[in-house]
Amino acid sequence: MVRAVAAAVQDEGLWEVLASVADPEIPVISIVDLGIVRAVQANRVVITPTYTGCPATQVIERDIRDALDAAGYRHVRIETALSPAWTTDWITAEGRAKLHAYGIAPPMPAGQRAPACPQCGSPQTEEISRFGSTPCKSLWRCRDCAEPFDLFKCH
């Protein structure tokens, strides 16, 4: 019983450490917000990549290791699981709000055709390119305020 409680407390501590690890490409959201932390146990952290070739994946693993070391968790394994495949549905509500505040339109709900402009809120937007500055984003433009912006693609 005492051991179980201790393990649970440690899990919580681990989650806190992970919540402090920022996504290297979009530093306003954490890897927990992004939904790539799949499981946390006393001695292991399981993460899943966003995109197969996302170069941030290796950086994320290193950043997790640094954060764990700094917090005194020196015996935690970091594992990668591919299945089930990550989807933008796993981004938390808080993560979506942070993306929007940062100027990136969060992934659209199914059925919506165009995102609202994160600058001025106008629904009059158009896609410039399906592929943006990182694998997870596409490039859009607002027809009202004329500003370009990134959309976090549904995936």
Added chain:
Amino acid sequence: MASLPPIDLPSNATDAGAFDAPAADTDAPLFEFLLRLGDDSLILGQRLSEWCGHAPSVEVDLSLANIALDLIGQATFFLDYAGEVEGKGRDGDALAFHRDVLDFRNCWLVEQPNGDFAQTMARQLLFSTWQKRLFQHLVQCADARIAAIAEKAVKEVSYHQELAAEWVIRLGDGTEESRRRMQDGLDWMGRFVPELFEMDDLASFLAERGLAPELAAFRADYDAQVGAILAEATLTMPAAQRPILGGRRGHHSEHLGHLLCTMQFLPRTYPDATW
């Protein structure tokens, strides 16, 4: 001329020439299969990365670099797994950078030069349409790890296929020059399509065990899908020619060696180099 005595030819050598003996190595079929999957992705990823900084517009530049990244990501998963299956201590990097040209198992299509932008898009449409079908099947693969990689990658490949289809339509149904170039690109790349559906001994072995689909079985579906896009683009698929086979058994066009020179130069010259 005297009539020659009948000769017993291996069934899969007739199309391809004397060098194509049936795949003898069935001791490690899974390893060979993973090389086929990984090398297709790796070589096309390397080819597409040649466009970086040279594409017609910055948006296209980003698109091609992103597709290249996805493909190299797939290659990393397949080749790392291949190294583990082989059990000789090689990882994905060792397989990518320290194998010679005859040890590569990619198809001829992916090693073809970029040509102009239209030729690159022709190759992408023909390959991504096929790869998407393949990965959709591999989600059910009897090997759980291959299934997981396919499940992950298939969503990305759908994007690749859509992008290529949009460009093929835009260029084909565009100006006189863009249409001519798009048709030329297809005419060049079309001859490498039959190899994608080749069922050699290894492919049959894998299909019997639920590791790979019967490639030939989705040829009709593939032709219909590509055909619909070409019709919209006012283009025609080139007439069937004598198929060029052999990539799956290590026989390649001259282009692959040149590609490997560029890709492998640094890790071979400085074997311990790290980022």
